[in-house]
Amino acid sequence: MTGPAEVRCALMRGGTSKGAYFLAGDLPDDPAARDDLLLRIMGSPDPRQIDGLGGAHPLTSKVAVVSASADPDADVDYLFLQVAVERPEVNDRQNCGNILAGVGPFAVERGLVAPADGETSVRIRMLNTGERAVATFPTPGGRVDYTGDAEISGVPGTAAPVVIEFPAADVPLLPTGNVRDTVAGTEVTCVDNGMPTVLIPAAALGVSGYEPPGDLEEDLALADRLRDIRLAAGKLMGLGDVEHATVPKLTLLAPPRSGGAVTTRTFIPVRCHTSIGVLGAASVAAGLRLPGGVGEGIAVLPEHGDRVRIEHPTGFLDIDTDVDPRGPKVRRTAVVRTARKIFDGTVFPRAAASARPEGGNDGSAPR
Template structure:
């Protein structure tokens, strides 16, 4: 479609649904309601979210990376796929819109949103939606409750980091045979004097031992964010890891995620603190957890020696506000290539559905 005229968009608005997906929150759009040109689209989204501004006071962003997210959904032309999902991370205090990663938390809302917008019909009490993740090329299957032809958001499922309960959404994500789990082919690499595991089980992450950085891994996010020297050391590794993972120059991007690992303290398999990258996640992303869980099952990978006993394919990943359960199946091809698929339970909820009004200009 043609790019909305700034004055017309500000006057007439853009159709938008705000949803909580997992432990994140974002604005969901149909691709047809946004400009085709990426630069025009990004400019519009910055004006909708209220960026750049640390408070995002003149937009609908929540002044934190976990609440400054956008999901764009369209019917898919791929065989066996219902909808395509493009994730965009909108900067809070910077005028940036990054597309190098996907978001497993907002992924939880894609199936319900597709039903809400009439892209996929509800099928009785349970509906299945097949999703292509355009950022990464992965595919996902979402299974969730529906009633009277609409998503049913009420239920008894609880996830740490989200108050109350909601209806469970089962997510299964797989990278396909052409996507190796270890982008460099090695269980560990040396970067800036540290042993690092670079792994991508739906989310590119770099795994590090917390004790190598003078922390024990139990610190609250605010304490880690306030340590400028620590943040600089970790970001140096991130910038070097990007090209090794095939991501190119990641200076303007939000990947790879940098995760400090330490022994579990509350009965889980491992404890995590995830830099995303400037802020520290108050929980952990779905696909970040899946990447951590996969690494624990690879001999010699960072974290494999710290992990408690692993119970089959299920892994409990501890994070600052509780824990997240991730189910991963890891296998190794005859040529030594590691691969993985993952599944997890999330919840999502529609917060509002209507028209959002971007400011006329940035």
Template sequence: MTRPAELRCMLMRGGTSKGAYFLAEDLPTEPALRDALLLRVMGGPDERQIDGLGGAHPLTSKVAVVSPSSDPAADVDYLFLQVAVGKPEVSDRQNCGNILAGVGPFAVERGLVPAGEERTSVRIRMVNTGDLATATFPTPGARVDYTGDAEISGVPGTAAAVVIEFPAGAGRLLPTGSPRDMIDGIPVTCVDNGMPTVLMAAASVQVTGYETPKDLEEDLTLADRLRAIRLKAGHLMGLGDVSDTTVPKLTLLAPPRHGGAVTTRTFIPVRCHTSIGVLGAASVAAGLRIEGGVGAALARLPTAGDRIRLEHPTGFLDIDSSLTTDPDGLPVARRTAVVRTARKIFDGTVFPRPAETAPTPAHSPGGPR
């Protein structure tokens, strides 16, 4: 397939992220050609992304590639690609649960899944990891309706609720086999409930956990310490050398201030998230319920029900999370569900920068874990 001078594209906000959504058939099948094209679409590697769709931040430099699924448990496949800001790199080493919120509506918009008369559920296979999710959203009159009264922190106004439910975890919730590990003298809990995440008390790295993302990013001593912890955690979690990847995420925990269960500050992996990712939140919420984990002593968990409110720099995220145990007595996820919203911003044609002006991007291969 030759590189097109123009291609179909839908720009959508998914949760607290924004990305370009494409049908796989509209992109080159060769990963290197596809990534080079997407880098030009988003405006990389310029750190301002001034000549493309990107918004000069990792949360607005994302891509969803959607196609019919051959998996009988799914309707569509969703490949997430993170287009780096400031360097020529495209990575498929992680999922994105916020961009996931737009995949179901996009699949209906593109005719991959027929719309129900009132509501539609789309079963999604996340190609990056092989995990499954089901997104349910309103489709009155068999058309996607993005309007509604659901609010999520970090997004102005209201929109239609997209309920994303994840099946009971089949993998290891505790990749290291322990609820608590020590890395460089810091107690951590390594958890994976859809996103490999390392939990630690903010106080253990000499910060409060209430700082702004900007203040945390400018703390070079903290950055060096977190970088070292993340590299060692990658090996402990069976991820190998993670120096060139964005996982595992690191989440600092502090006691809640606004009625939630815990305050969070999440690094992705160097920038501090202005909120918290959906899949990262799924891992944090599950981690708070693990007996002996670092979050158990900090969190104020509800006395009844599955819902946990995670406070983050721009508000909160509510997530339903419950655990059970496997035959060996190890904790496993029983139920994980979250309410997000999504909105179609434009649907049309994008004109990438000419190929001869763009460097060949580095590709970070991922695939099922």
């Protein structure tokens, strides 16, 4: 596959992730050709992604594809693509709530949505799952303003707030129909409030839940347990064979240490997240509010209000979640994120394999 020699692209930080944002019309229509092009743009497969935009980590190897929506209830469509770092894989089986934070500003920057003078709200349809979100952000004078006083853990400095509200979804909050399941010999709660997530008491896996992400990644016995749980839970949640998928996420729960509701360590799926994804946190927050879930006796929920503070390795994330336990169903979910445009211009993808000259350096060793 060849594809264009250059592509218009914006690199943006969305929440605690970073990714390349494209208009759908600037990429090939054929998914296989599109994915091949994105692998070459991001520099995959390569552990350093040295020849592309990727940052050698799943959190910085992400792509948003945005287009005007034909749906009368949405302004734009957003397709999230996770580009693997060390494998030639592009995955579209999940949403990303952090990259979502940049979709509204990007849509205004590209002229897909006319901004208001003051603040602009963009209705977003997430094509990965069909779910919806509304992002509201400052646009003084009709221009996106990325500066502000909002601060989120895991990101240096401050920026303008992007308030993201998620309408109640039609998917079951409990995909298995149970508030607790025994999966691979471990009691868990399987929940989906925007992201299929398996909640697991950290102590049940022989860890505290306070370990640094790197230490957890190096625990081979833990990795084996998590793999068994994920594969079994995937089938139980109706996701089928998840051997090569990035869902469901696995979140270990431990009592809070810094005034929040719970401490978390989340795997995506084998790397331990240095923070937590927005939609993953939304699922955790909803799961904690379910009577009889595995979070009981671990989480310390606030006595009043909908806000749940989720502690993670680099700080916390606040989620407003209103759950009706009789359904159970979620009535409202909202979160404050920030986003920043890093550059806007043209990216030049690595040449396709078929376009490389014969006898050239294959990159296997420096010369």
